Amino acid sequence: MAGLECKYLALFFMLLVWGGGNAEEDEMAPAMFIFGDSLIDNGNNNNLPSFAKANYFPYGIDFDDGPTGRFSNGYTMVDQIAQMLGLPLIPAYTQASGSEVLHGINYASAAAGILDVTGRNFVGRIPFNQQIRNFENTLDQLSDQLGGPDQLADSIARCIFFVGMGSNDYLNNYLMPNYATRNQYNSQQFANLLIQQYTRQLNGI
Known part of the structure; x- marks a missing residue:
């Protein structure tokens, strides 16, 4: 099963590379909605009381606008995917307004996890559950802009949905000495907890 999933993933990216990369071509999808952590956060933590921020140098040294909140020197993987799809850079949820939402929103937040408690050592962050609620708010905006629920559903x-979540639930939760999680669950129990929660969350999007 894992091998089959890898083949589908490889095929997906081959299609993106083959079909994308030309700004003059039609968009391959109307929008992309992004959920995740620091690997793809593009500024949602900038105004939070958080230790997990990247809106200062040397972050963004190769980005035209300088530091934006991305935890990289330039584009993130979702920026590259957006380009391949013929989309503009997807704006952060905390910065998007007006018609910008029509091409999608990035809800990712550094230190976020599947579990709400994950990443609390960084103080401010937007857990996956809250990212989903933010997406629901966006749907209300889109329904108004597109002309109603039928147009929205179509x-x-x-659209493309990108979800990259879960590493912080280990790095900034289960493996941290100041969390009680390891005393509550063995490794298999914790993995099962994450899978169950993640499944509910993905089904709720």
């Missing part, structure tokens, strides 16, 4: 069915 558009959403053709």
